[in-house]
Amino acid sequence: MISFENVGMRYGMGNEILTDVSFSLERSSFHFLVGPSGAGKTTLLKLLYLAHRPSRGLVNFFGKDLATLERSALPRIRRRIGVVFQDFRLFEHLTAFENVALPLRLQGAKKAQVADHVEELLSWVGLDDRMHARPATLSGGEKQRVAIARAIINKPDLLVADEPTGNVDAEMSKRLMHLFVALNREGTTTVVATHDENLVRSVGAPILRLEKGHIELQPGGKPIDPGV
Amino acid sequence: MWGRTLQFLPTKSLREGLLPWVIGVMLFLCTLSLTGAVAIGKGLASWSAGLTSNFSVQIVVKDPAERSVQTEAAIRLLNATPGIASTAVLAEADVLALLSPWLGDMPINSDLPIPTLIEVKLDGRSTVNTTALAERLRATAPGAQLDDHQAWMTQILELAGVVQLLLAGVVLMIVLSTVAIVIFGCRAGLATHHESIEIMHLMGAEDKTISKAFDVRYLGHGLKGGLVGVLLAGGVLWLLADLAQEMGQGLISASMPDASNLLWLALLPLSASLLTMLTARITVRKALLEMM
Numbered sequence: 105m106i107s108f109e110n111v112g113m114r115y116g117m118g119n120e121i122l123t124d125v126s127f128s129l130e131r132s133s134f135h136f137l138v139g140p141s142g143a144g145k146t147t148l149l150k151l152l153y154l155a156h157r158p159s160r161g162l163v164n165f166f167g168k169d170l171a172t173l174e175r176s177a178l179p180r181i182r183r184r185i186g187v188v189f190q191d192f193r194l195f196e197h198l199t200a201f202e203n204v205a206l207p208l209r210l211q212g213a214k215k216a217q218v219a220d221h222v223e224e225l226l227s228w229v230g231l232d233d234r235m236h237a238r239p240a241t242l243s244g245g246e247k248q249r250v251a252i253a254r255a256i257i258n259k260p261d262l263l264v265a266d267e268p269t270g271n272v273d274a275e276m277s278k279r280l281m282h283l284f285v286a287l288n289r290e291g292t293t294t295v296v297a298t299h300d301e302n303l304v305r306s307v308g309a310p311i312l313r314l315e316k317g318h319i320e321l322q323p324g325g326k327p328i329d330p331g332v
Numbered sequence: 333m334w335g336r337t338l339q340f341l342p343t344k345s346l347r348e349g350l351l352p353w354v355i356g357v358m359l360f361l362c363t364l365s366l367t368g369a370v371a372i373g374k375g376l377a378s379w380s381a382g383l384t385s386n387f388s389v390q391i392v393v394k395d396p397a398e399r400s401v402q403t404e405a406a407i408r409l410l411n412a413t414p415g416i417a418s419t420a421v422l423a424e425a426d427v428l429a430l431l432s433p434w435l436g437d438m439p440i441n442s443d444l445p446i447p448t449l450i451e452v453k454l455d456g457r458s459t460v461n462t463t464a465l466a467e468r469l470r471a472t473a474p475g476a477q478l479d480d481h482q483a484w485m486t487q488i489l490e491l492a493g494v495v496q497l498l499l500a501g502v503v504l505m506i507v508l509s510t511v512a513i514v515i516f517g518c519r520a521g522l523a524t525h526h527e528s529i530e531i532m533h534l535m536g537a538e539d540k541t542i543s544k545a546f547d548v549r550y551l552g553h554g555l556k557g558g559l560v561g562v563l564l565a566g567g568v569l570w571l572l573a574d575l576a577q578e579m580g581q582g583l584i585s586a587s588m589p590d591a592s593n594l595l596w597l598a599l600l601p602l603s604a605s606l607l608t609m610l611t612a613r614i615t616v617r618k619a620l621l622e623m624m
Contacts, residue, residue: 153534157624176538178624183536193531197342207535209338 105131105293106152106262111161113147121147123317125161129262129295134288136304137297139314145266145297148314152264152295153187154178166261183211186260186292190267192251194239200226200246201235204253211258225253229283230276244271252280256287263287263294269303281307337544340532341525351517352557355510359561359604362506363597367569369499376492383481385456391448393475402473403448409472410452413465417455421448510604511611514550518615521546533623543616547609554608558601566597 107128114120121144129135139145150156151163154170163170165181173181186207194203201222208218226235229249239247248271255263263284269277281303288294295312298304304311311322389406393399403421410419422430427449428437435444454460466478522529532542 155530155534155624175621175624179533179536179538181536182534185534187534193527195340195528195531198340206338206340206532210532210535210537210541 105129105166107162107164108151108158109162109164111151111158111163113144113151113156114159120159121317122151122158122319125317125319127312127319127321129293131261131293132288132291134285134294134307134309135296135312136307136309137295137312137314138299138304143314144317145314148312148319149264149266149295149297152262153185154182183207183258184261186255186258186263188248188252188255188263188265188268190270192239192247194247194250194254196239199236199238200231200242200250200253203239203250204257207254207258221257222253225257226250229253229280245273245276248272249276249280252283256283256292259287259290260292263292265294265296267298268296269298269300277303278306337548338537338541339545339548340528340542341521341545341549351513352553352560354513355554355557355604355608356560356564358506358510358513359558359600360564361561362503362510363562363565363600364568365499365502365506366600367565367597369496369503372492372496372499376489380485380489383485384454386451386453387462387478387480389450389452389469390477390479391450391473391475392477393447394445396445399445399448399475402475403450406450406469406473406476409469410450410465413460415454415458415460417453419453420451422451507607510607514554514608514611515615517553518546518550518612519619521549522616522619529620530623539617539620542620543613546612546616550612551605551609554605555601557608558604561604562597562600566594 105128109126111122111125112120113122113125125148137145137148147156151158154165157163157170165173166184168177168181195206198206204222204226205218208221213221223232223235226232229252231246231249231253234242234246237246239250242250248268252265252268255265265284268284269280272280277300284294284296285307296303305325308325310324313320313322389410391399391403391406393402407419407421410416424446427446428435430449431446462478462480462482466476469476469478529542
């Protein structure tokens with residue numbers, strides 16, 4: 105479904121951040137992206153959620169070669185990708201409800217449909233009483249949950265999450281991972297970047313390990329959390 | 333048109349707060365300049381209409397008897413000329429009154445030879461070739477001099493034309509400055525909302541969806557500023573019109589814009605808002621193309 109072949113990435117005339125990165129993400133696959141700080145995780149995530157084009161190499165999204173893809177075709181592909189940013193990146197002037205509703209409104213969903221979906225999802229992530237609060241009044245964990253809800257509201261084909269459990273307690277972290285796994289089982293290809301080894305072990309999914317711009321695929325282990 | 337606008341920009345942005353006021357000032361200056369140009373055109377049209385409907389003929393002859401003969405000959409020729417409605421010889425007392433600012437009060441039986449002045453009114457239906465008529469007059473009455481005001485009127489009309497051109501130039505500069513200000517404002521807005529735009533892009537928003545949000549925002553700025561500017565200018569014009577009426581100056585009163593001119597002025601806020609919106613749209617679309 106998504107493949108990277110000998111992908112290199114540098115910003116301007118700087119050093120190459122990613123070097124000959126090759127991997128593929130099959131439909132319904134679940135991968136963790138791990139690696140030390142500065143290994144190129146953020147850059148790889150940016151390529152995965154189409155914030156940048158690679159400097160070299162082949163990237164294929166849903167059967168389409170990114171190199172030959174018209175700029176006007178990008179929005180359609182981006183709507184199939186859900187992104188959870190590490191710093192949430194919520195619209196501060198919009199309520200939690202309005203933030204989560206944005207992807208559906210972009211797709212032209214009807215008002216009633218938007219309301220049903222958003223309310224249901226926000227209830228599920230435990231924010232039913234905070235729907236009309238603005239991000240400034242939400243805690244870090246609440247913001248994180250709003251960001252996750254926004255990323256998955258339209259059931260994306262690919263979910264890219266950058267440290268999605270970094271700001272929540274262990275219980276909520278587990279609950280959110282349940283959500284990711286459930287989405288993954290319904291067909292959403294999932295990539296979760298994390299430093300949390302416990303989280304990686306709990307799911308037991310394959311690992312994309314980045315070291316100094318090079319990637320290595322490691323097989324997953326047996327999940328240690330029976331619920332996951 | 334705006335039914336599907338997805339407004340993701342905050343309702344208030346400090347950097348854009350002054351923009352409507354700047355547009356208002358620009359519209360104020362633009363309205364006054366345009367009104368000035370219209371007023372000059374109207375004033376001159378009404379003034380020159382009065383001047384071109386008549387001319388005068390002087391019979392400058394020293395000998396009173398000869399002057400009288402030449403006057404009669406000139407009147408006969410003038411009355412026989414198509415396009416001339418009437419001729420009237422000004423009484424000597426009236427001519428002396430006209431000359432009094434230069435010569436002071438003089439008795440009618442003064443020895444100073446006073447030219448005879450014939451006032452000629454045109455019927456306005458056919459044109460009179462004053463150059464040919466002047467030659468024919470000189471052949472009939474050698475002391476006749478035709479004055480159709482052309483010599484000095486042409487200069488005044490030329491001067492008025494230059495002033496009108498200058499005012500048009502001022503309007504053009506105001507429009508260009510407004511466009512430049514909107515571009516700067518828009519770029520500042522893009523910089524302020526860069527992250528929001530990026531997130532919208534990453535969620536799959538098309539350029540037109542994003543630029544529409546700016547369209548609506550800047551249309552509002554233009555409309556608000558335009559209304560403020562035109563209302564202020566309207567107030568100033570109303571005061572000027574009132575002042576002109578009090579002064580009772582025909583030329584100034586005739587120059588003031590009438591209802592049809594004011595209708596055009598009322599369209600200025602709409603034009604300003606459309607100009608602002610289009611400028612913003614082009615600026616935003618261009619900036620968005622630079623993003624992936």
